[in-house]
């Protein structure tokens with residue numbers, strides 16, 4: 001069988017969600033889906049004083065591969081330097097964020113506002129590509145403010161492809177408003193235009209296009225995937241992680257990890273404890289966040305969530321708390337706790 005494009009399914013970079021704990025948890029669900037870090041500004045890498053030997057912000061676990069480091073910034077030389085450090089740290093790929101519309105990011109003149117400067121974006125990408133051997137890709141929107149025609153995004157892609165030699169674009173398939181909408185609204189209000197991404201793929205068949213935005217379930221993936229090279233999923237990965245436990249079989253022609261939810265919780269707790277033993281200060285709340293939706297859609301999901309959210313239970317220690325919630329789940333919904341992905345009716 002022809003090897004699947006490794007980005008066939010990827011999990012979107014999300015600040016305060018796709019930190020190391022989330023990514024390690026996700027690897028218990030799928031070996032193949034590509035994982036992304038949260039966006040890391042190049043300054044946080046280049047100016048880091050905590051080196052062990054790499055900046056703390058680049059901490060990741062070996063199990064996470066393939067894992068992409070997403071950078072933010074607008075200075076070609078500095079981005080190239082940060083990309084080099086991320087490559088040395090062992091990341092598989094570098095991605096530049098040209099899609100974030102938050103005010104803080106606009107104040108720094110990076111993220112989505114860079115869509116107005118395709119030649120600068122191309123320069124950033126070119127410098128990064130020259131500095132590293134691993135692939136460098138770009139995540140962007142379809143436009144910003146009144147620069148929102150198909151011709152605009154087509155021109156943007158053409159310039160960044162030709163001058164920046166970028167051959168893989170991740171398209172969040174909606175425009176961004178730089179003024180008037182907050183980041184949350186900017187992920188819901190501007191309409192999704194999948195057709196534009198399909199059209200880009202037709203016009204530039206030699207470029208890989210990953211489509212992102214609003215994908216929620218396998219039926220939806222199956223509709224969209226024939227038109228593009230890959231699908232990136234953000235919020236639904238956090239909201240419904242169990243769905244991904246069947247993806248190695250479905251989308252990579254391989255075998256699922258096939259861990260049941262009890263084994264996933266136990267292995268995740270082991271990771272959290274090991275990490276803590278090395279001095280990791282991630283709060284219990286942050287350790288709980290990746291697993292909070294593991295029983296989404298199952299009966300007694302609410303009781304599971306309430307147990308893990310109750311700070312009194314955090315006093316049990318992470319492993320102790322997980323042992324107890326597993327005991328409760330035997331009573332509350334043993335079937336969901338023990339069923340393996342291969343036997344589950346998705």
Ligand SMILES: Cc1cc2nc3c(=O)[nH]c(=O)nc-3n(C[C@H](O)[C@H](O)[C@H](O)COP(=O)(O)O)c2cc1C
Pocket residue numbers: 012013014015016017038039070097099100139172187212213214215232233234235236
């Ligand atoms: C909480 C949150 C944080 C995000 N942080 C980033 C980020 O760091 N970098 C980025 O490129 N996009 C970020 N995004 C946008 C997502 O990567 C994605 O483009 C967007 O959520 C649309 O995909 P979805 O509909 O599948 O969620 C973030 C989204 C959310 C919900």
